[in-house]
Amino acid sequence: MKIKDILQDKGNKVITTVPETTLWETLTEIIENKVGSLVVLGESDQLLGIITERDVMRVIYQERDLKNETVGDHMTTEVSTGRPDDTIESVMDKMTQGRYRHVPVLENNELVGLVSIGDTVKAQLDYARDQVVLLREYIGGPVPN
Numbered sequence: 001m002k003i004k005d006i007l008q009d010k011g012n013k014v015i016t017t018v019p020e021t022t023l024w025e026t027l028t029e030i031i032e033n034k035v036g037s038l039v040v041l042g043e044s045d046q047l048l049g050i051i052t053e054r055d056v057m058r059v060i061y062q063e064r065d066l067k068n069e070t071v072g073d074h075m076t077t078e079v080s081t082g083r084p085d086d087t088i089e090s091v092m093d094k095m096t097q098g099r100y101r102h103v104p105v106l107e108n109n110e111l112v113g114l115v116s117i118g119d120t121v122k123a124q125l126d127y128a129r130d131q132v133v134l135l136r137e138y139i140g141g142p143v144p145n
């Protein structure tokens with residue numbers, strides 16, 4: 001199973017932002033779009049970084065005013081990315097080792113999607129369920145709902 005299989009299912013939409021955005025606006029975007037991260041793009045749509053709810057939480061913990069802090073000050077700039085042809089297992093390995101839950105997907109340097117740890121878990125579960133159905137059909141047993 002590959003990243004492109006997940007994107008085929010969930011689509012290519014990625015919520016993005018720019019470095020000048022305040023963390024208050026960022027939090028609003030995260031909540032309103034029900035996502036955990038925003039990908040930060042530059043003027044030519046090049047990938048500059050990623051900012052996640054965890055980065056915002058850190059600033060709240062430091063009791064700083066979210067309206068005076070910007071994405072550029074708190075984003076992670078060394079972003080680990082994936083490609084549509086990467087296997088889901090390899091992306092899960094990356095997330096586990098790097099301790100992050102979001103991986104932007106690039107193709108020819110262009111952002112074509114974002115995969116979260118929840119997407120990878122869902123893909124693995126769907127795959128396991130399909131396998132059970134196939135195997136039960138094969139041995140002639142009842143197929144679970």
Ligand code: AMP
Nearest residue numbers: 050052054076078079080100101102103
């Ligand atoms: P997350 O678990 O995705 O909320 O992210 C935890 C930390 O890792 C935050 O500081 C993020 O900015 C950072 N982070 C999230 N995704 C990535 C990624 N793909 N590459 C590098 N750092 C990331």
